[in-house]
Amino acid sequence: MSLDKDTVSRIARLARLKVADEELAPLAGELSGIFAWIEQLNEVDTSNVEPLSSVSDVTLPMRADTVTDGGIAAKILANAPGGAVYIDPADKNAGGFFTVPKVVE
């Protein structure tokens, strides 16, 4: 399996990763090398094998659908990279917002 520049560009867009144009060709080469090595998996007959997604035998536990946490808006917003806006600056736990660039014209 060989990946070309356009494919790398497409998956970079899907992954929301900015990749400079001059990096596309070397990346395509590296990824093609990795996928060529991965191809050996096709030697194994896996018909009728159930895929294993988790090694833990336990059934995922259920819990009551109730609030278990809260009132910590200040903690949640503390790391906001664009700065946060609080509903009530005197009581940051009253709630607030992350800020992002304008998305609607």
Place this chain on the structure above:
Amino acid sequence: MAALTDLTIAELTAVLAQKKASALEVADAHLKKLDEHRALNAFITETPDKAREMARASDSRRARGEAGLLEGVPLAIKDLFCTEGVQTTAASHILKGFVPPYESTVTANLWKAGAVMVGKTNLDEFAMGSSNMTSHFGGVENPWKRKGDNRKLVPGGSSGGSAAAVAAYMVPGSTGTDTGGSIRQPASFCGIVGLKPTYGRCSRWGVVAFASSLDQPGPLTRTVEDSALLLQGMAGHDPKDSTSAPLAVPDFVAAARSPDIEGLRIGIPKEYRVDGTSPEITALWEEGIEMMKAAGAVPVEISLPHTKYALPAYYIVAPAECSSNLARYDGVRFGLRVPGKDLIEMYQNTRGAGFGKEVRRRILIGTYVLSAGYYDAYYRKAQQIRALIARDFKQAFEKCDVLLTPTAPTAAFAAGEKMDDPVTMYLNDMFTIPASMAGLPGISVPAGLDKDGLPLGLQIIGRAFDEETMLRAAAALEKAAAFNHRPAGY
């Protein structure tokens, strides 16, 4: 009395209990080592003030008669565990400025047991690497050097800083995480003990996620007994991690203190005899088998037919999970933000600038194998192979109680070697990844030196949730190998 920094965790707890030293004195002695060996770059963040504050609190608890299992023991924490109020980076630029408002369960358990944090250790970015060279904060230097050769060697990875700190006697123990070998391989490269518990034994809550179906926290120490002590403090069911096993924590320390392996069946997987393994490692493995036999164990040849497919299958499963997990780094809620003309461009700029080369490579592989039209050919296929690998181990454990294998195919290599081709680097984890894929516990024990004077480890793999038998066998191997070397100058 020996220097406080030369003591093991078991010895330190005894010294502290007998009031021969205070936790503050113990912390200060170790902080001084952090100063002396800063050039190794083992730490991303040192926390001397916090260490002294925790040590004073530990001394007060002891004075009140409330000493915990690890009371006053200084530890280094891999900078992948969230620590409340202390910057956590995952060795990535994308978490720039992130200060967790909460504590991971594993570290909270350790502090509850009385341990003291001296700092956060360096690692491969997001734990993706086997050399510690992918860290945004620079590589870590292995305290060991080849005889007559002054070149810097890598400590292995991804828990490279945690391994180097223990090997350089900066701390008696540290935490690591292991996704495909990230505790065991650096332990082997640095001549120390590294234990990856069964998947589900230690909570993943508050540990920065790489590949959630594989990630597992565990200890790095200088002795098997110390690994058992740390694991005892780290493990336990946590309702906040849905994959955390709802099981009581067994007495790991008792197991490590009883190296009786009379009649224990030691499986020797024939598929682990592969080309590319250093002849010295193959010879050491043979010696290990003889040592276990001399201690009363019975070697049994077993077969794990799908071994060679574990590595390529891992390089589908782990990147797929990584690409999903790392989708959260979007510049909106925490970490780095690089502006763009609109929201999409802000995401792309932030992620393009924030992730290093290896992380980007794995996100791209993961995105590709999960994308429409390729899911069945790659991701589903890899999960099927994973099922076969787990089945291989299950069948092998009908004939034996633990497995004995090399930990890594080579000793530590120089910074810059093996860097050209990603696949060559990936091959470092060929002996550790199969157990990771099956969720089994594994431990690396230092067993000898190669002709260059570098440490080599052997790995013992146990049944799921049977760390006790694995620890017994590891203690027996440790006793027989009697590895008592230390890196020159440390």
